[in-house]
Every structure is written in structure tokens, then in C-alpha cells.
Amino acid sequence: EATDDAPDVPAEMADYRGAFGHLDAVLALARRHHIHVVLATGPIKGRNRLNVWEAATAAENTASFVANLSRFWTYTASRYRAEPALLAYDLLSEPHTKSVVKIWRNEIAPALVREVRAVDPDTWLLFEPGPWGMPGGFKALSPLDDPRPGESRIAYCFHMYAPHNYTHQGIGGRPKDQAYPGMLKMFPGSPVKQWDRSTLEEYMKPALDFKQKHDVRMYIGEFSVVRWAPGRATWVDDVISLFEEYGLDWAYHSYTGWNGWNPTFPADAKGGKEPDGSYEGDRLKLLKRYWARNVRH
Numbered sequence: 001e002a003t004d005d006a007p008d009v010p011a012e013m014a015d016y017r018g019a020f021g022h023l024d025a026v027l028a029l030a031r032r033h034h035i036h037v038v039l040a041t042g043p044i045k046g047r048n049r050l051n052v053w054e055a056a057t058a059a060e061n062t063a064s065f066v067a068n069l070s071r072f073w074t075y076t077a078s079r080y081r082a083e084p085a086l087l088a089y090d091l092l093s094e095p096h097t098k099s100v101v102k103i104w105r106n107e108i109a110p111a112l113v114r115e116v117r118a119v120d121p122d123t124w125l126l127f128e129p130g131p132w133g134m135p136g137g138f139k140a141l142s143p144l145d146d147p148r149p150g151e152s153r154i155a156y157c158f159h160m161y162a163p164h165n166y167t168h169q170g171i172g173g174r175p176k177d178q179a180y181p182g183m184l185k186m187f188p189g190s191p192v193k194q195w196d197r198s199t200l201e202e203y204m205k206p207a208l209d210f211k212q213k214h215d216v217r218m219y220i221g222e223f224s225v226v227r228w229a230p231g232r233a234t235w236v237d238d239v240i241s242l243f244e245e246y247g248l249d250w251a252y253h254s255y256t257g258w259n260g261w262n263p264t265f266p267a268d269a270k271g272g273k274e275p276d277g278s279y280e281g282d283r284l285k286l287l288k289r290y291w292a293r294n295v296r297h
Contacts, residue, residue, distance in 0.1 A: 013075050014142060015045050019173045020079070025132040028086035038126065038249040038251070039076070040090035040221065044069050066108055070100060071079035074115050081120035084251045088115065088124035090157060096131040099162040101130030105141060113144055113154065126157045126219060133221070133227075135207035143214050146170035156216055158224035160239055163195050167225040167235070171260070208246050225283075226260050228267040235284035240290050252287055263287060 005017035006024055013020075013048075023039070028068075045068045073089065080086045091112050095104045109127055116125060124189040127144055129137025135158045146152035162165045170176040178184055181196035193199070212216045223239055225232045241252045252263065255262050256275050259265045263284040265277035 001091055010075075012071065014127045016072065027080075030281045035085065036087035037085050038088045038090055039080075039086060039217075040070065040093045040126075040222070041069070042093050044072055044092075050202075059099075060117075065100070070110070070115055073112055074119065077116045077120035078125065080278075081123060086123060086177050088126050088155065088219075090126040090128065092128060093221070094159065095128060095130040096132045104130050105144075109144060114147060117147050117177065122153065124153045124155055125180050126221065126222040127149070128157045133157065135160070135276065136203045136207040138210040141210060143216060147289065152216075154216070156207070156210065156220050157219045157221045158204075158207050160204070160220055162200060163190075165190070166195065166229060168225060169229055177230060180225075180229065180246070181234045182231070183234065197242070200238055204242065211248070218246075220248055223250065224253040224261045227262070227265055227269070227281075227283070232267075233286055236283050244288055244290070244293075 006020035007017075007022050009017045011056065013071060027037060029035075047196075051122060073091065073284065090165065091109060092100075092104070095101055097158065100108070113125060113175045125146070127142055131137065137158070139155070143152075143156075144154050146154045157290075163186045165174055165187055166178050166180055168174055169178050174188065181194070183192050184195045185192055207218060210216070220243055225235050229235070242248075254261050255264065256262075257273060259269060259272050259277065261278060262275075263281065264279050266279050266281055
């Protein structure tokens, strides 16, 4: 665990010194245990202001955020380009505000790719569509150009929490005791319909079609269901089996932070942020079963 800020971070990146110190410690552990790390951007400086726009400042806030994002990735790619444990840079996690989503694919992302590639030609780049990195964002999308020599190392990413009202039940006033498979809502205001494996596959179809049409690599950066949801193991099994069927890479959310998602805690555990609940329940058993298919090359 990092106890200090990274001392070598320049003044213009001072807001991220603690994050880089923590990342340096994580990467050292990853190297030791032969784990690869995907670095995803969340609270980039200025992003929180995008949710409280006023019309008079929307363009100014967007430009400021984009500039901060560019500076972050240019520096980060320079700092870690030779790091063997760092597999990929996720350029923006869950782009969602309207002004950013509007220009994300055609303006922001292509510029970021060029800027990163100018200092790091080899690390994989991940692109998530807007809004919120959902698979529907791949409709009518075209792949990004990768200026690196040889084959492109841009992979495409989405997050999977469908139906949201089920996977997030008990959060934000959503009713609990909703069972999967069953008659469920996508969002609180959505109509009720039957959700099962075939519905999940249909929901993911824009991303699956994009992968097949363009022959690109696709990565599920997040998927999860709260630990108290009835039918949670069936949902996890259905989702992962679809990922495996279509050849998608995936990562489960999550083992740190709030333990509502953590598969090492039982359904009735108290809320908290401990990383290990020392419990092997239905979700963890499923994850371990699928992880057993991995082969180190």
C-alpha cells in the first residue's frame, strides 16, 4: 500500500500525485504476482464540473476537461510506457455528459489516440462509447484509427449491468427482492419485461455485431450484481457464458471499495470497504470456475 505521494510527479500533475503513488505500489505487486493492470480514468480534474453545467459555461467546462484529460494521458503514457504489468489504458470510463458524448468518438478520442501513440506505441488502448459505456453505444460506430506501426492495439469496451434495476437493487431507492430470471425493469422508469439469457444477449447485440463486423478485440471492463440479489449466481453465469461464447475478455467488479459488489462477502454481510470477506459463495465459485479456463502464454 502506498503511504506517500509519488515524489517525481511534476507540478502540473500535482493533483494526481497520490494516485500515481498508489499505482506504482500496485504495479510492483502486479509484477511480482504476474498480474496485468488496466488503468481506467474516472475522476479526472474538471469532470465533476460537467454535471453541474450552466449554458453559459458548458463549452468552457468541456474544453477545460478535455485539456486535463489530454495532459493526464500524455504524461501517464510517458511515465508507464515501459511498464510490463500495465496492459492497457482505458481512455475514459463511462463517458456520459451530453457535450462530451457528442464529440467523444469523432474529436476527443482520436486526438487522445494520436497523443498517446506519440509517446507510447505499444500499450493497448481501450475505447468505451457513450453514454455510460453501454453496448448500445456501438450502433453506427466506426473503429478508431491507430497510428502505431503494424496491427492496431485498440480494443473496445463496454460495462454490463443490465437490467440495471435488478443488478443495482437496494441502491438509490430501487426495490429489493427482485429475482433473475424474471419480469424486471431496465431502469426505474422502464417497462417490465422478461429478462433471461436471451434478453441479455439481445441487449449486448450492438457490441457483438460491432466486434464481428470489424474483427476487433472487445473487453468488458465492468460487470456485476449486488450480493443480495435473488438469482445473482444465475445472472453471473449467464453473462459470463455469453462473454465466453463470443470471445470477449472480461473483468468482474469489484474486490475493493464498497463491498456490495465484492464476491468474497455473503449476501447478509454488513456494508463496508474491506477488500476480503473470506467467504466463497456462489458468485466467487462461478468466477473461479471460469478463471480456471485461463492459460498463461
